[in-house]
Amino acid sequence: MKLETYKKFVFASLLILGLTYSCTDLEIEETDSLISEGTGDTGFTGVTNPSSALNDLYNKVGGDFATQENMYSLSEVTSDELLVPTRGTDWGDNGVWRQLHTHTWTPDHAFVKGAWNNLNQNIFRASEIIETTSAETSTVAQAKFLRAFNMFFVMDLFGSVPFRGVDEGPEINPTVLTRPEAYSFIETDLTEAIAALPSVGPGVANVGTASQEAAKFLLAKLYLNGHVYKGTGTPDNADMQNVIDLVDEINASGFDIQEGYFQIFEPTDDTETILFLRSDLGARIWNSLHYNQNSPDNTGGGWNGFSTLAEFYDLFEGDPNTNYVGDGQEERRGFVPDAATANEQNLGIGYGFLIDLQYNEDGTPLTNRQNQPLVFQKEFPSLVGNGEAEGVRVIKYHPYDPTDEEDGVNSYRQHQIIFRYADAHLMKAEAMMRMGGNPTTMVNELRSLREDTPDLASVDEQTLLDERARELFIEFWRRNDLVRFGQFSAPWGLKEVSGDDNVNLFPIPATALLSNPNLVQNPGY
Template identity: 35%
Template sequence: MIVFAPACSDLEEELFDAVTEDNFFRTEEELISALGAAYTSLYGIMSNGGFVCIQEVASDEMVVPTRGPDWGDGGVWTQLHEHTWDPENDKVIGSWNFVFNGVNTCNRLIFQFTELGNPLTDPFIGELQGLRALYYLWGLDTFGNIPIATDFTATEPPAPSSRAEVYAFVEQELLEAIPLVTKDVGGAAYGRVNEMTLRTALAKLYLNAEVYSGSPQWAKAAEQCDIIINSGNFSLEPDYFTNFAADNEGSQENIFAIPYDEVFATGFNLAMQTNHIVSGQATYQLTAQPWNGWCAVEEFVNSYDADDLRKGQPGTEDGPSRVRGNFLWGAQWDASGTVRQMDDNTALSGIDPDGPPITLRTEINELKPNAWREAGARVAKYEFPLGTRPDMNNDFPVFRYADVLLMKAEAQWRQDNGSAEALALVNQVRDRAGIDPFNELTAENLLAERGREMFFELHRRTDQIRFGVWGDAWWAKEAKDECYELFPIPAVQIQSNPRLVQNDCY
C-alpha cells in the first residue's frame, strides 16, 4: 500500500460516516488509493503458503525435506517435490486462492470505476485490466482450464474455459491494456503495471504458447522482447546481486517488482523459511528464530561452475570466508565472524552425523522422514541484512531484464538453432556471471542457463515444462505422466462450484 498512499500536507480532516461513490473516488489521489487493493493481493506470492510453493518446491530447484519432527505438515511439502499432490493439498489451494483473490479484486474495482462514469478512471481501468491479465496468466500456467470471470455482479458460478480459450483471453486483455497504461517506468510507476510490464507478460505468454494453446508463437515472443530491449529503459546491473538487495528498488533490471516492506507490506519471509534454526539467527542476527526448511536440490547447486559468481563460496572451518551467492552452505559462524555455531541436536530426529559444529551441506541425505537439520544449501540470493525481521524489505522481481534477454535468445534459437544473436544474448548474461561463453546453444545448456540466472524467481517449473523435461525423474522423484504439468482444481472449489471440471490425473 506504500506505493499507492499519496502524500498529503493538508491535515484538516473531512469526516464521513461511510465510504460511498458520492464521497469517495472523486479525485485521482482517491482512485489511486483504492487501486492499491488490487496490488496488495500480490504480497501473498512469496509467503510460506503462497504461489512460490507450487512454482519452486515442485521444480528441480528446491525441496522442503521432513526433518524429523519438523516440516512433516501432513506430507504437503514432500508431495510437491514428488509430484504426488492431490486436490486437498493446502499449497495448491492457497495458490488457487492467490490467483482468484487477485482476479476478484480487479473485477470489483473495474466495476466500481466503470459505474462512476468519470473520465479520470479510464487509465486506472486499463491498469486493472492488465493486472487481472497477469493473475490469469499465472492461473493459465498452473491450473489450465479455469473460469474466465470478468463480471463482478454475476450471480451464477462461472463455467471453466479450455486452456486455449484462457490463453486467447489473456492475449486479448494484454493487447487491449497496453495502449491504456502509462509508458513511464520507475518513480511513481514503480511497482505498478505499465507498458513494459504488460509487454513482458505478453512475451512470456507467447514463449509458452505451444504449451498453452498448441501453437508456437516464437516470432511474437521475440517481437515483444525487442520492444523492451530497444526501449532503452533497462540494462543489466554490473553486480547480479544488486537486483536482490534489501533496498533493490533502484535496480535497472527490475521491470515489474512487488514492493515488500518489513512492516507495511509483509509476506516475503524467505529468511525464516530457509535459514538454519540456530546458525541462521546468529549469522544474520535475525529478530526471530528461523524455521530451517527450504533448501536447494544438490544437483541443481552443482549445475553452476565453481567460479560462477552467482553460486558463491561456502564458509570454511578456518573462518567465515564465504562469498555471497545464490546459496548458503559450509561452516557457519556468528555475525562477528569469531564464533563457530553449534547445534547439539542429538535429542532430535534428523541428527547431523558430524555432531554439534554446524556445517550446512549441499547433500540431502533423504527427503523424509529424517533429513539432517544441516542438510541442503540454503537460499541466499536475496540479501539478509543484520537484524532482518521475519518479513523482509527486498522487493520481489516478477519480471527482470535478464529474463527478457534470455527469452529473446530462446525465441530466436527456436526459429534458428544457429542464431548468432541468440548465442550473443546468452553469453551477455554469462559474462556478467564471470564464466566462459558458450560456443553454441543447445536445449540442454539453454535451459540450464535459465535455471542458474533465474533461480528462485518462479520460472523454473514453467521452463521445465516448455523444454519437455518436467516429467523426468530427478532426486527423490520418479518420472511422472505429463498430465501432472497442471495442478488439480482444489476440491473445495469444485464443491462450491460444480460446473468446474477436474484436470486429468486427479
C-alpha cells in the first residue's frame, strides 16, 4: 500500500498526527517548540484542565508512535531490520523509503521533519502542564515523564534539543540544549518524576501510563547510552552500575521475563510489559502482509510493503529457507501455518517471519494478484524492480485478537509495547559485560524461556547485539542498539553507503534551522 493509499485507511484520523508531506516547503513554522495561545504580554496562565491536557498528551504520543512513518521509520527502516522495497510503482513514494535504507536522507526528508516536529511539540505541551500551578503532583510527575520520554528521542535522533519556556513568546528564539545538557535535563526530570509517580506491578491496568518502573526503565536506557550522549566514547562504570541497580528495582516490583513469546504482545496480563502506548496497531500489522493475506475476523488485506533482509532473518536458529511449523525454528522466529496446521491454528497468518508459500485459515494455498502461488522469497534483486512476493515478512502483533471473540470485532487494541522487561534484562547483561563481567548466564536465562532456543556457549558484544535483535525486533530500539554498538554505519544488504558515523545523527530539518537561528546543523549535512 502506497502512502497516498495509506492515508485513506480507516485509522487515518489517528495516524494523520504523524504525517508531514511538504518536505520541500521551507516556510517558517512554529514547530520546534509550540507556542501556546496563553503565552504573550500577560504571560503563561496555565492550562485550563491539567488532567485533561495530560490525557490528550498520552493520546498524542501514542498516535505519533502508531504510524509507519516518522518515529518508526527512523528507528527501524534505517536499520538492517526492515526495508521497504519498491514493488513496481507501489511504495515508490518519491524514494523516501529507499533513502532511509541507504542512509542518503537529507534535511528536507518528510519523516525526519515529522519526527522532529512531533517530539518537540510534545515537549512543550508537557512543559505547559508542569508549569500549571493548579496541576496535581501526580499529574506533574507524569508530565515530567512524558517530557523526558520525548526529549530522550530528540536527543537520541538529532543530538541538539530546542527548548522554549512556557512564558516565552514567538519573538524569542528557543534556547538549544547540547546533547550532554539534554542528558542532564532528562535525568533530572526522571529523578523528580520517580519521587511522585506510583510504584506498580505487572498487569494491563497498571502499565498504560507512567509509573516509577517506567521512569526507571527510561533512566536505565539513558545511562546505558550515556557514553554516546555525553560524547565520552567509553561506558562509565558508574553508569553501568546504575543500569544494574535500576533493573533490579524494576524486577523487585514483580516484572520479569516470561515464556510464551508472542502472547506477550496480546492485550492481556503478562510480567514483561512495563509501559505500553495508546497506539493503534494497524500499521504494525498490515504494512508487511500481502494484499491477499487476511485473518478470519477481518475483511480487506495487507499493504505489501515492509520486509526484512535475508541476513536479519538468518540471525534466528532454524532452517534458513523455510519457517513452517516443525521446521526446527526457534520460537521468536515464529512460524508459517501450512496446509496441515492452518485450520488447527485458525489464524491464516503466522507469527514472526513469514517465508515461502503462504496459506489461508483453512489450509488453502494463497495466490498473488496474478493468481500464482504466493511464495515470499528471501532475496531482493534490488531496492526497485521487485515483484509482489520478494522479501520475508515480519509480524509481531497479530490481526486475530482473541480478546475480541465475544463481539467478533477486532479493535486493533491501543496497546503497543514500548518498554519491556526482556529489554531491561538484556540491558543489565550488557552493563555487566561493559564492566568486565560475563553476561552469558543472564542471556541464557532469557533464551531458556524461548522454545527451541539452545544455550549459548559464550556471549561477546556481537552475540549480545544479535540477541537483542532476536528478542526486540520492531520494538523501536534497533537503530539505538546499532549506534551504541558502533554498527549503524556498517554495510548490510542493498545499503551502498557505509562508514560515515555522521549518520548516527539525523539532520536538523531545514525548516527548523530557518525558524530558530540558535540551531546548528549536524556535521555531514
